[in-house]
Amino acid sequence: MTPAPATNDQFGDIKTATLTHLEQHGCGCYPYSDGSLLATLTATAGAATVIELGTALGYSAAWFASTGAHVHTVDRDADHQHLARKALTGHRLANRVTFHTGEGSACLPTVAHLGADIAFFDGYPPTIAIVTALAATLRPGGLLIAGNMTLGGQAGQIRTQLATWQHTDLGETLLAVKPR
Ligand SMILES: C[S@@+](CC[C@H](N)C(=O)[O-])C[C@H]1O[C@@H](n2cnc3c(N)ncnc32)[C@H](O)[C@@H]1O
Structure with a gap:
């Protein structure tokens, strides 16, 4: 059954x-639960650069880009990114998104020099290695948004690692500010 809009x-x-794609392919591309939260945080921070792990079909990237920020989004699934590019083009946002196709461990170090204002983890399962690589792309004072934190994996270790950062735990999502 096709989900209701x-x-x-x-x-x-x-x-x-x-x-619908998830239902057909069983590929784990769950869209983030609250896109407007992502946009609100991005707008409040005045963020110019967002780095995202987990493009899927571009839902969260669209919300980030809608604020005027430029989004660098990483996904190992080229089909997902092809569909994301089409969706973002339809919303006239593709010019604000740069796609990086490959494993997070390979792609994230290539964008670390950008010094993101916001880094968003939305991969599954949460792993300490990928979240650490993502955190390394943030400028000091930048905001890490870690999603899927109630879905197992190494979420507990990630919480422990980020305990020394200014943070708030929203359950599914952990917000943490990189120390200056
Ligand atoms: C939960 S979906 C992302 C949902 C998307 N942010 C949204 O709001 O629609 C996870 C995506 O991350 C990708 N992914 C998961 N782990 C990854 C990794 N280690 N490196 C690259 N891509 C990864 C998957 O291919 C999938 O497309």
Whole structure:
């Protein structure tokens, strides 16, 4: 059964397409639960550069890009990124997104010099190695948004590692500020 379109979500079409894709392929491309939270944090921070691990079909990238930030998004699934590019083009946001296709461990070090204002982890499962590589792309004072933190993997170790950063634990999502 095709999921019902999301209401009150300007990118609900991408979320619905992602859920349909997930249902058809069983590939784990769950769209982030609250895109407007991502955009609110990005706008509040005045973020110019966002680095994201986990493009899927572009739902979270669309919310980040809608604030005017430039998004560098990493995914090892080239089909997902192809669909994401189409979706973002449809919303006239593709010019604000740079796609990096490959493993996070290989791609993230190539963008670390950018010094992101926001880094977003939305891979599955959470692993300490990928979150550490993502955190290394942040400038001091930048915000790490770690999603999927209730889905097992190494979420507990990630929480421990980030305990010394200014942080707040929202359950599914952990927000942590990189020390200056
Ligand atoms: C939960 S989905 C991302 C959802 C997306 N952020 C959204 O809001 O629609 C996870 C995506 O991360 C990718 N992924 C997971 N682990 C990865 C890794 N280690 N390196 C690169 N891509 C990864 C998967 O291919 C998948 O497309």
